Amino acid sequence: MKPSDLHLLSDLQLVDRILGGDSQAFRLVVQRTERLVAQIVGKMITRKEDHPDLAQEIYLKAYRSLGGFRFQARLSTWIAQISYNTCFDYLRKKKLVLAGDLLENQEEEHPLLPSAADEGGIEKMMAQKDRATLLESCMQELPPVQRTLVSLYHQQELSYAEICTITNLPEGTVKNYLFRARRQLQTRLLHLYKKGDL
Structure with missing residues (x-):
């Protein structure tokens, strides 16, 4: 062959x-x-x-x-x-896994952030790139497990079933982590917006 x-x-x-x-x-x-x-x-x-x-x-x-x-x-x-x-x-x-990473189940789903993917123009593309960089920076503040789950779900576009297989976490826990991560990202981005950094 x-x-x-x-x-x-x-x-x-x-x-x-x-x-x-x-x-x-x-x-x-x-x-x-x-x-x-x-x-x-x-x-x-x-x-x-x-x-x-x-x-x-x-x-x-x-x-x-x-x-x-x-x-x-x-x-x-x-x-x-x-x-x-x-x-x-x-x-x-390395004792870097926080006890807060292992939380109770919650099955709510919320979108991560509104997307500007459909908008045209070079200025809008640059603004979108800046938002992506800012979002990536805010993601670094999340605990490692939550950061990874956001990446697997939103960037790699894996299903809940695939993520559960990879992480050996129940689906409810995965959904809970994603919900909490989205909420933390939303809070952080809102804070930056109000502060004028956005």
Whole structure:
């Protein structure tokens, strides 16, 4: 099989090839998932110097555990779960996970922020970019778990079911964290607006 044909393979076929010793197939898995892994690591771990080591650890764990992959979820979801757990373990070891991250369930849904995606013009595009930068800055103030959930749901556009699989959290807890994160972001942005920083 030509390396260019690897892109046509399903998760099952890729795993079979990797287990058979095909390193190109694993490189393809890394390429398919590196953005998702970087997103999770970047949201959970604020020290950028640690990101490459954590990504390497994540892919090493995935490679070593591939024989146990049961195809109950997509391969990318499984690797995202390894990413989340690896980052959570890192935070736990560094004692950076706050007790406030583990809250009771609440099933309300609220939109994150109004979007300016439909507006045209270069000025409006620049204003939208500024808002995105400001939102990203405000997201850094969220606890790591909430920051990651916002990223998975709103930026990676994963479903609640996929997020629950990745984080091993009940759906109600995921919804609660997202609600609280949105509320914190909204409060912070409103404060900045009233202060004149927006």
